[in-house]
Amino acid sequence: SETDADWLAIVREAYDGSTDYFDANYRAQIERNVSNFRSEHPTGSKYHTDAYKARSRIFRPKLRSAQRKAEAAFASAMFATTDILQIEPVNQDDKDADALCEVWESVLNHRLKHHVPWYLLAVGAFQKAQVDGICVSRQSWEYRDEVEQYEEADNFGNVFQRERRHVKYDRPTIRLIEIENIRFDPAADWTDPLNTSPYVIEIIPMYLNDILSYMEGTDDKTGAYDWTVYTKEQIIGANEDLSSNRVAKKSGEQNPDDIETRVKEFELIYVFRNIINRDGLDWEFYSVGSRLLLSEPAPLKSPVGRGYVGGVTNIEAHRTIPASAMELGQNLQAEANDVANLRLDNVKLALNRRRVVQRGKGTDLGAISRYRPGGVILTDDINSMREEDVREVTSSSYAEQDRINMDIDDIVGGFSTSSVASNRALNQTVGGMQMLNNSSNAQTEYVVRTFVETWVEPVLNQVVRLLQAYENMETIAMFAAPQKEEAPANPEQPQPPKKKIDTSDENLLKEVKVNVSVGFGNLDPKQKVQALTQTLTALAGFSPTLIARIDEEVLGREVFSVIGYRNGAKFFKPAEEMPQQQGDQSAAVEAEKIKLQQAKVESDKQLREMEIKDNHDKWVAELSMKYDLTMKETQARLGLDDSRLNLDILKEMGQQQKIKRDREEMMLKERMGTGI
Numbered sequence: 001s002e003t004d005a006d007w008l009a010i011v012r013e014a015y016d017g018s019t020d021y022f023d024a025n026y027r028a029q030i031e032r033n034v035s036n037f038r039s040e041h042p043t044g045s046k047y048h049t050d051a052y053k054a055r056s057r058i059f060r061p062k063l064r065s066a067q068r069k070a071e072a073a074f075a076s077a078m079f080a081t082t083d084i085l086q087i088e089p090v091n092q093d094d095k096d097a098d099a100l101c102e103v104w105e106s107v108l109n110h111r112l113k114h115h116v117p118w119y120l121l122a123v124g125a126f127q128k129a130q131v132d133g134i135c136v137s138r139q140s141w142e143y144r145d146e147v148e149q150y151e152e153a154d155n156f157g158n159v160f161q162r163e164r165r166h167v168k169y170d171r172p173t174i175r176l177i178e179i180e181n182i183r184f185d186p187a188a189d190w191t192d193p194l195n196t197s198p199y200v201i202e203i204i205p206m207y208l209n210d211i212l213s214y215m216e217g218t219d220d221k222t223g224a225y226d227w228t229v230y231t232k233e234q235i236i237g238a239n240e241d242l243s244s245n246r247v248a249k250k251s252g253e254q255n256p257d258d259i260e261t262r263v264k265e266f267e268l269i270y271v272f273r274n275i276i277n278r279d280g281l282d283w284e285f286y287s288v289g290s291r292l293l294l295s296e297p298a299p300l301k302s303p304v305g306r307g308y309v310g311g312v313t314n315i316e317a318h319r320t321i322p323a324s325a326m327e328l329g330q331n332l333q334a335e336a337n338d339v340a341n342l343r344l345d346n347v348k349l350a351l352n353r354r355r356v357v358q359r360g361k362g363t364d365l366g367a368i369s370r371y372r373p374g375g376v377i378l379t380d381d382i383n384s385m386r387e388e389d390v391r392e393v394t395s396s397s398y399a400e401q402d403r404i405n406m407d408i409d410d411i412v413g414g415f416s417t418s419s420v421a422s423n424r425a426l427n428q429t430v431g432g433m434q435m436l437n438n439s440s441n442a443q444t445e446y447v448v449r450t451f452v453e454t455w456v457e458p459v460l461n462q463v464v465r466l467l468q469a470y471e472n473m474e475t476i477a478m479f480a481a482p483q484k485e486e487a488p489a490n491p492e493q494p495q496p497p498k499k500k501i502d503t504s505d506e507n508l509l510k511e512v513k514v515n516v517s518v519g520f521g522n523l524d525p526k527q528k529v530q531a532l533t534q535t536l537t538a539l540a541g542f543s544p545t546l547i548a549r550i551d552e553e554v555l556g557r558e559v560f561s562v563i564g565y566r567n568g569a570k571f572f573k574p575a576e577e578m579p580q581q582q583g584d585q586s587a588a589v590e591a592e593k594i595k596l597q598q599a600k601v602e603s604d605k606q607l608r609e610m611e612i613k614d615n616h617d618k619w620v621a622e623l624s625m626k627y628d629l630t631m632k633e634t635q636a637r638l639g640l641d642d643s644r645l646n647l648d649i650l651k652e653m654g655q656q657q658k659i660k661r662d663r664e665e666m667m668l669k670e671r672m673g674t675g676i
Contacts, residue, residue, distance in 0.1 A: 002297075007274075007276070007285065007287075007293065007297050008287065008290050008291065008293065009290075010199075010276055011201065011272060011287060011290045012290040014185075014199045014276075015201055015290060018183040018184065018185065018186065018201070019183065021186045022180070025186075026179075026321055027180070030132055030133070030179060030180075032326075032327075033131050033132060033133075033327055034131060034326075036063050036326045036329075036330055036333055037063065037064060037067065037131045037326055038064075039064050040059060041057070041059060041337070042330075047341075055341065055345055056340075056341040056342075056344035056345050056348070057341060058337070058340060058341060058344065059337055060333075060337055060340050062329070062333055062336055062405065062408045063325070063326055063329050063330075063333050063408070066325070066329070066408065066409070066412040066413070067127070067130055067325060067412075069444075070126075070130060070325070070412075070413065070447060070448075071123055071126060071127060071130075073444045073448060074122075074123065074447075074448050074451070075119075075123055077448050077518045078516075078518060079119060079122075081557070084516055084517045084518060085105065085108065085460065085514060085515075085517075086105065086515045086517065087101040087102075087104050087108065087464065087513070087514050087515075088101060088513055088515060089511070089512055089513075090510075091510070091511070096507075100510065101512055103479050103480045104467065106479040107467055107471060107475060107476060108460070108463065108464060108467065108514070110475070110479070111171065111172055111463070111467065115171040116171070116172060116173070116174055116463075118174075121137070121174050121176060122456065124176055125137060125176055125311060125455055126311075126313070126451055128176065128179070129311050129312055129313045129324070129451060130313055130324055130325045130326070130447075131324055131326055132179045132321075132324060133179075133312065133321045133322050133324040133327065134179065134310050134311065134320075134321050135176065135179075135310070135311045135312075135455060136176070136177045136179065136182050136194065137174055137175060137176050137177060137308070137309055137311075137455070137459060138175050138307050138308050139172070139173070139174055139304055139307050139309070139459060139463055140172075140175075140222075140224070140302075140307050140466070141171070141172055141173070141222050141466050141470045142170075142171055142172070142173045143170050143219050143220075143222055143224075143470070144169040144217060144219070145165045145166060145167045145168060145217065145220075146166055146168050146217065147164070147165060148164050149161060149163060150162050150163075150164065170221070170472065172463050172466045172467065172470075174459060174463070177202060177308075179321075181202060181203040181204070182194075182200070182201070182202055182203070183200065183201040183202075183203075184197035184199070184200050184201075184320075185197040185198055185199060186320065188320060190318050190319055190320050192310075193310060193320040194308040194309070194310050198276075198277045200275040200306060200308065201272055201273070201274055201275075202308075203242065203271075203272060204271045204272070204273060205268050205269075205270055205271075206268070206269050206270075206271050207265070207266055207267070208232060208235060208236070208266070208267045208268075208269055211227075211235060211271065212232070214227050215227045215228070215229045215230070216229075222470065223301070225286075226295055227286065227294045227295050228293065228294060228295065230292070230294075232264055232265075235269060235288055236264070236267060236269070238288040238289060238291040239267075239269045239270060239288055239289060240270055240288075240289035240290070242270050242289075269288060270288070271286055271288060271294065272286065272290065273286055274286070274287060275306055276297070281299055281300075282299070282300040282305075282306065283297045283299060283300065284297070284298060284299075285297040285298065303465045303466060303468065303470075307462065309455055309458045309459050309462065310454070310455070311454040311455020311456070312450065312451070312454050312455075313325065313447045313450055313451045314328070314447070314450070315450060325412050325447075328411050328412060329408050329411050329412050332404055332408045332411065333408065336401065336405070339397060339400055339401050339404065342397070343393050343397045343398075343401075346392065346393045347393060349388075349390045350390050350392045350393070352371060353388050354387070354388040354390075355368055355385050355386065355387055355388065356385070356386050356387075357385050358381065358384035358385070361379060361381040361384035362378070362379060363377070363378070363381075363384055363385060364378040364379065412443075413443030413444045413447060448518060449518065452516050456516050457514055457516050460514040460516070461514050464512060464514055468509055529559065532558070
């Protein structure tokens with residue numbers, strides 16, 4: 001069996017190998033991505049040299065602008081409504097699981113709203129995927145209890161000090177991990193590198209006092225953090241300096257993790273969470289770097305396995321960390337900066353031209369460089385100075401800038417006003433504008449859907465599995481309890497009995513899956529409403545009975561959410577507050593009877609017309625076969641029969657008009673509220 005030194009040696013070799021690969025292939029690119037995201041010239045740029053100190057060095061934030069629009073589209077798609085999450089049973093034939101899925105859906109929404117900063121985590125994860133190429137998160141259950149002191153008095157007035165354990169945390173957690181704080185094998189499967197790698201090492205910066213509290217505390221619920229007790233000196237002595245591992249976030253800004261403190265309890269310690277696969281089994285343990293074991297290696301036991309999910313917004317086959325949006329547009333961003341800075345230099349020279357001064361003529365060079373209005377320039381020779389001839393910038397510079405803007409919009413999926421202004425063939429018509437917007441939306445929808453498939457849904461599925469394993473029965477019972485029953489629409493019609501939800505362990509652990517209703521064609525509010533209207537219209541034509549089963553309140557909330565309201569609930573009165581008018585139900589029934597009667601009359605009319613026409617054609621054919629009748633007699637017979645046909649049709653039309661008048665009278669009475 002392996003000793004502590006053997007396990008630590010494995011950690012050291014895995015960490016060194018993965019770090020060398022990360023530094024050689026990804027670190028420099030990620031730092032450039034961060035610089036472009038923060039609208040700063042990357043490290044090594046010519047704008048950081050002495051030759052450009054006195055020249056224009058602005059940074060046009062095209063990539064940051066496109067990123068903000070993508071984040072806004074993602075936030076709109078994810079949080080415009082409260083009904084985008086649906087939990088379904090994996091076994092679709094299990095009809096009893098539908099009610100249980102509703103319970104888990106309510107519990108999940110409750111936890112995401114009150115205990116997990118879901119909005120910040122989701123948008124932050126999307127941002128990391130757009131900047132770094134991949135975002136990594138860990139899902140786990142956080143349970144911490146602590147000793148609480150209290151006083152208790154007996155019957156004689158004596159006061160005693162007592163202790164009891166108090167639950168501090170008991171909740172699911174989602175934690176985003178910096179890209180430089182996760183290590184996995186570069187040869188892992190590109191579709192799921194974090195769960196197929198033979199090892200995963202997470203670097204967790206922790207304060208010393210937090211490590212000491214984990215050593216003293218217990219986690220009887222999940223069994224995590226059963227750490228060996230060490231002294232402060234032992235932990236600090238084993239700590240490794242990993243400041244060079246940090247990715248530079250801002251040029252000239254000190255990393256918060258590198259700040260030294262005089263308080264030992266606040267000193268930052270780098271703790272490794274190590275997962276090593278041996279003989280097909282994952283072993284988990286914690287260590288201070290690769291020098292000191294904090295916990296004994298043990299088989300990994302968790303309802304979510306390793307608990308890591310890696311999400312991307314761009315798919316690159318056979319590459320574990322694909323190119324981010326910042327990387328895709330970095331060269332065009334550099335060209336946009338160059339064109340803008342060259343044009344600014346030209347404009348500044350045209351406004352404040354350089355002067356050529358002859359040497360040795362006693363000219364005051366300081367006065368020339370200051371160029372102060374009303375100033376005096378001393379010189380021995382007035383002809384010793386002349387202005388440099390500078391050609392002003394031409395329209396070609398602005399045309400080139402517009403083309404670069406369009407190229408950036410194409411590669412990152414943006415839709416800017418500069419692109420609209422440049423496309424003269426398209427921006428002058430509504431259809432052309434729609435084409436530009438649709439092209440931008442298609443790329444944005446692809447990015448959003450890719451991230452939902454690779455991060456949002458896997459993360460939420462892991463959270464649900466954590467809820468199934470560790471959620472309190474009190475919370476489950478709160479949502480599983482039967483709700484207050486609403487008054488039935490028709491009291492005389494028998495209602496199906498409410499089915500009690502089975503909250504046994506066997507039923508609660510049934511496998512379910514989370515679906516996020518964020519797909520293509522849902523970023524433009526106008527298009528969403530139009531698509532919804534067209535769908536309902538088509539359903540009404542195919543199946544009117546299906547339209548009658550639509551929940552009007554849910555439909556109304558969806559429409560209001562599209563135009564910017566959270567769920568539109570404030571626009572609807574509760575059902576019990578709606579006034580009940582006498583005669584409304586009977587009027588509706590009678591109106592429905594008239595509709596059915598009208599439909600029957602219409603059908604009978606069509607059948608009658610077809611029958612009369614068939615008889616007429618048959619009779620004409622018979623007359624044609626008889627040669628003993630003259631043409632005049634045949635025409636007389638035909639005219640007589642046509643008159644009979646017209647008479648029958650007139651009778652049918654009269655009956656139809658009567659039905660129409662009755663229906664209009666019924667609708668008028670309904671609107672006036674007078675009943676029948």
